[in-house]
Amino acid sequence: MSVATKSPSLVRAAARAPRRLRWALLVIGLAIALWLPNGLYPAVAVDMLCWALFAVAVDLLLGYTGLLSFGHAAFWGTSAYATGLVAIHLGVPFPVAVLSGALVAAVLAVPIGYLAVRRTGIYFAMVTLAFAQMIYYIANNRRGLTGGENGLQSVPRELFGLDLTDAYYFYYAALPVVLLGLWAAWRIVNSPFGRVLVGIRDNPARARALGYPVHRYKLLAFVLSAFIAGLGGGLFAMAHRFVTLDTLHWTTSGKAVVMVVLGGIGTLWGGVLGAGLLVRLEDWLSFSGFEAVGLVTGGLFVVVVLVFRRGLWGTAAELLRRRSGLRRVRGGEQG
Amino acid sequence: MVGTVLATHALTRDFRGFRAVDGVDLAVAAGTVHALVGPNGAGKTTLFNLLTGFLRPTSGRIEVGGRDITGLPPERIAGLGVARSFQITSLFPMLSAREHVELALQGRGRLGWRFWRSAKLLGRFRDRADELLAMVGFEELAEVPSDALPYGRKRALELALALALDPVVLLLDEPTAGMGLEDVDRTVDLVDRVRAGRTVVLVEHNMSVVGRLADRVTVLQGGRVLAEGAYDEVRADERVITAYLGAPDAAG
Numbered sequence: 001m002s003v004a005t006k007s008p009s010l011v012r013a014a015a016r017a018p019r020r021l022r023w024a025l026l027v028i029g030l031a032i033a034l035w036l037p038n039g040l041y042p043a044v045a046v047d048m049l050c051w052a053l054f055a056v057a058v059d060l061l062l063g064y065t066g067l068l069s070f071g072h073a074a075f076w077g078t079s080a081y082a083t084g085l086v087a088i089h090l091g092v093p094f095p096v097a098v099l100s101g102a103l104v105a106a107v108l109a110v111p112i113g114y115l116a117v118r119r120t121g122i123y124f125a126m127v128t129l130a131f132a133q134m135i136y137y138i139a140n141n142r143r144g145l146t147g148g149e150n151g152l153q154s155v156p157r158e159l160f161g162l163d164l165t166d167a168y169y170f171y172y173a174a175l176p177v178v179l180l181g182l183w184a185a186w187r188i189v190n191s192p193f194g195r196v197l198v199g200i201r202d203n204p205a206r207a208r209a210l211g212y213p214v215h216r217y218k219l220l221a222f223v224l225s226a227f228i229a230g231l232g233g234g235l236f237a238m239a240h241r242f243v244t245l246d247t248l249h250w251t252t253s254g255k256a257v258v259m260v261v262l263g264g265i266g267t268l269w270g271g272v273l274g275a276g277l278l279v280r281l282e283d284w285l286s287f288s289g290f291e292a293v294g295l296v297t298g299g300l301f302v303v304v305v306l307v308f309r310r311g312l313w314g315t316a317a318e319l320l321r322r323r324s325g326l327r328r329v330r331g332g333e334q335g
Numbered sequence: 336m337v338g339t340v341l342a343t344h345a346l347t348r349d350f351r352g353f354r355a356v357d358g359v360d361l362a363v364a365a366g367t368v369h370a371l372v373g374p375n376g377a378g379k380t381t382l383f384n385l386l387t388g389f390l391r392p393t394s395g396r397i398e399v400g401g402r403d404i405t406g407l408p409p410e411r412i413a414g415l416g417v418a419r420s421f422q423i424t425s426l427f428p429m430l431s432a433r434e435h436v437e438l439a440l441q442g443r444g445r446l447g448w449r450f451w452r453s454a455k456l457l458g459r460f461r462d463r464a465d466e467l468l469a470m471v472g473f474e475e476l477a478e479v480p481s482d483a484l485p486y487g488r489k490r491a492l493e494l495a496l497a498l499a500l501d502p503v504v505l506l507l508d509e510p511t512a513g514m515g516l517e518d519v520d521r522t523v524d525l526v527d528r529v530r531a532g533r534t535v536v537l538v539e540h541n542m543s544v545v546g547r548l549a550d551r552v553t554v555l556q557g558g559r560v561l562a563e564g565a566y567d568e569v570r571a572d573e574r575v576i577t578a579y580l581g582a583p584d585a586a587g
């Protein structure tokens with residue numbers, strides 16, 4: 001019996017990396033996460049963390065439920081504002097503020113998701129986009145609460161009196177929250193619930209025939225995804241210490257989708273990779289005074305989509321799989 | 336007289352003016368195997384889709400165990416103990432056969448909602464899953480993604496999925512379609528074995544299969560019930576012979 005049969009994979013049966021490789025990747029990933037603000041501007045490293053959560057949240061829906069949300073900025077941005085407001089008015093430790101922001105995003109996702117999951121494909125994308133635009137206009141009009149175009153300013157960054165003004169230290173304070181969010185996403189994907197999601201993604205009619213209420217499952221996936229996106233958005237508010245309308249803009253939703261496609265849809269960790277890459281690239285381009293940032297990132301996007309159809313992570317995994325497949329065949333010949 | 340477990344009353348379904356199911360009154364007695372036969376396009380699959388909630392009737396009613404289920408969604412009807420197999424194999428391409436059956440078994444409890452637990456919990460269904468797979472003749476290939484399975488294995492898995500729900504009413508849409516003689520025999524034996532304690536509605540073109548299994552036969556044509564009775568009665572019916580059994584390719 002092969003390793004794959006002991007740990008059934010979600011995306012492709014009998015296609016998971018062997019146990020030792022998975023542990024190695026985990027250790028490498030953690031090492032990179034711990035080293036990151038030493039090799040990059042700490043503020044850029046913090047941005048990577050936030051966007052990584054956002055991208056993973058979008059992949060939870062796109063890759064594992066088959067729903068392309070084009071309005072996830074609604075949850076990222078709403079959590080950013082809610083986190084900022086909680087921090088300003090209640091002065092709680094920042095992880096508590098971020099958590100409450102994410103909860104607000106999750107609650108907002110209930111009515112939006114309820115209506116959106118009744119549609120599929122492009123219609124689902126349109127419904128989520130429409131709701132996100134609505135939230136954007138509400139935020140723009142409720143100046144008293146959100147500060148309108150000026151944004152929400154001077155968000156305090158409190159943690160038991162520690163001095164977190166330096167982004168370097170904030171990075172390490174934020175990392176546990178991010179790891180928790182990523183772990184949650186991994187757990188969801190590798191849970192009994194995650195198995196049902198993949199079934200629904202691949203054959204909703206059969207899932208219903210087996211007795212699964214497809215809409216309700218999709219709704220829960222939507223809410224969980226909004227919560228994780230909210231964690232990212234809340235941290236983003238903390239990282240910048242102000243919140244602007246940009247966090248609710250449709251281009252923010254689009255950026256998260258681009259990160260997922262770059263990294264590989266339905267790979268979970270691909271979203272982290274895509275987020276890191278895009279944040280780094282954008283920072284580098286704007287630092288070098290380049291004007292048309294969108295042109296370069298857009299170009300990169302097109303190249304990756306055309307050359308690596310499964311995204312960077314997905315393509316790497318595929319190559320590895322083929323190599324280990326070959327090895328197994330050769331081993332079989334010897335034995 | 337045994338009770339009726341599944342009944343339809345003047346069940347009708349239109350597709351843009353075309354009447355695919357036309358005023359069908361059906362009464363399936365508990366514990367029987369009830370065959371539904373008729374030429375291509377007679378409305379058999381459409382009737383199944385109505386019974387399982389995948390289509391809404393244009394008019395008419397459906398009752399299961401005396402309860403009106405008209406308009407209920409498929410998952411609710413499945414929850415009431417009505418399971419179906421699909422004429423056109425309908426599987427999850429990336430899941431293995433065992434994962435399929437585990438997913439079907441998992442659907443009966445609340446485990447599916449546990450997003451905070453490990454998927455390893457599904458291991459508790461493993462023995463039952465393997466038992467069901469063995470029942471439909473799945474000795475190997477239980478770990479291969481289903482889109483890589485040969486046709487016959489896919490049909491067997493289709494059956495295992497319906498059986499995994501341990502249904503009160505089992506609806507089988509052409510379970511032997513495209514099978515070789517040996518697999519047909521195996522499927523007949525299987526239905527004979529699993530019918531105990533259940534009611535089976537069987538859509539089948541193969542008349543020898545119908546003859547071997549069915550207690551009662553309903554003949555559909557053009558969406559209407561043309562005849563109903565025991566196999567031998569129906570087989571002798573003039574109208575049925577002209578409509579269906581008389582067709583040169585219908586000899587089982």
Ligand SMILES: Nc1ncnc2c1ncn2[C@@H]1O[C@H](COP(=O)(O)OP(=O)(O)OP(=O)(O)O)[C@@H](O)[C@H]1O
Pocket residue numbers: 350355373374375376377378379380381382422
């Ligand atoms: N979704 C649909 N839209 C339009 N017409 C449909 C639809 N489904 C079925 N029909 C039509 O209804 C009629 C009955 O089809 P159905 O599939 O129920 O026949 P059947 O008895 O199962 O035939 P077969 O033996 O070929 O499986 C056919 O004429 C078919 O074209």
Ligand SMILES: [Mg+2]
Pocket residue numbers: 379380381422
């Ligand atoms: Mg049919």
